[in-house]
Amino acid sequence: xxxxxxxxxxxxxxxxxxxxxxxxxxxxxxxxxxxxxxxxxxxx
Numbered sequence: 639x640x641x642x643x644x645x646x647x648x649x650x651x652x653x654x655x656x657x658x659x660x661x662x663x664x665x666x667x668x669x670x671x672x673x674x675x676x677x678x679x680x681x682x
Contacts (some may be wrong), residue, residue, distance in 0.1 A: 647672065 641647060651661045662670070 647662060649661060649663045651659050654660045662672075
């Protein structure tokens, strides 16, 4: 799935550093920067 500039990101959930689930919708109404990086040891 790809994202397009100007389109809303789909809601997703990931564990934080303490193992608690954080959802994108938890930040509704606030500015959020979502940063993705390549898997370790890949050419990215």
